[in-house]
Amino acid sequence: MLFRREVLEGIAGGRIDRVFRVWAQPRVRAGSTQRTWAGIIVIDSVTAVTPEEITEQDALRSGFKSRAALLTALSKSTKEGGYHRVMLHLGGPDPRSELAGNADLTDQELADLKAALDAIDTRSRRAPWTREVLRLIEEHPGLRALDLAERLDRDKLPFKADVRRLKALGLTESLETGYRLSPRGKALMTYLRTSTE
Incomplete structure (x- = not known):
């Protein structure tokens, strides 16, 4: 899973604790980790969601200014599949x-x-x-x-x-x-x- 620099900075700073992806099938699972320059990202949960289930809080905690901005970004994805909410946190520095x-x-x-x-x-x-x-x-x-x-x-x-x-x-x-x-x-x-x- 790729992260933009500002998203990694938000995760490291505790402002971002979730991201959204368009996937036919989830590409990560709960408990998995990913090494990044910001540190080890830990995946807490992966949930398929409908647009109606995405909240304003989801948008703010994923680095977007509004729910509308998040939904617009997701709708522009060229990937096939449904929306997935990925809850995550910074697990610590990359050794x-x-x-x-x-x-x-x-x-x-x-x-x-x-x-x-x-x-x-x-x-x-x-x-x-x-x-x-x-x-x-x-x-x-x-x-x-x-x-x-x-x-x-x-x-x-x-x-x-x-x-x-x-x-x-x-x-x-x-x-x-x-x-x-x-x-x-x-x-x-x-x-x-x-x-x-």
């Missing part, structure tokens, strides 16, 4: 963010990260890619995923999946558009350059 922010790494931690990249590259069905993707993100912070993928002659979705693997190690951070190296990622790149000289 990857804390990991990513730590650039004070020991030589052993840096060697372990290098070994993790080597293992990913070894298991890859194609040529080694981890350092190339990190270098590309380092050289082009904020560049769209599609543009980064095209520079490597790759499709966008598999490229984004690879970046998520690097993010899980705390090496990259998602921006509103594109990515950048995290402080941890920058420390690793410096280490990789000095260890190959």
Whole structure:
């Protein structure tokens, strides 16, 4: 489930505790979580609703100025299906963010990260890619995923999946558009350059 920046800010600030989606079938379920730059979003409930069941309170607590504005936004959806109310809350910080922010790494931690990249590259069905993707993100912070993928002659979705693997190690951070190296990622790149000289 994608969230606009202002919605995530509202969730983090406690002003937003629900969103509405048009789905043929719910795409999330109660108890599931989603990692975002604002933190871990916890899904509390998912309920199919009719337009008549959507209240003014629903609109205000989902970031809209009025019920009419919310219903107008929902009616403009190009997706097939019915309306769903998704109740949610911020569960806490994304542990990857804390990991990513730590650039004070020991030589052993840096060697372990290098070994993790080597293992990913070894298991890859194609040529080694981890350092190339990190270098590309380092050289082009904020560049769209599609543009980064095209520079490597790759499709966008598999490229984004690879970046998520690097993010899980705390090496990259998602921006509103594109990515950048995290402080941890920058420390690793410096280490990789000095260890190959």
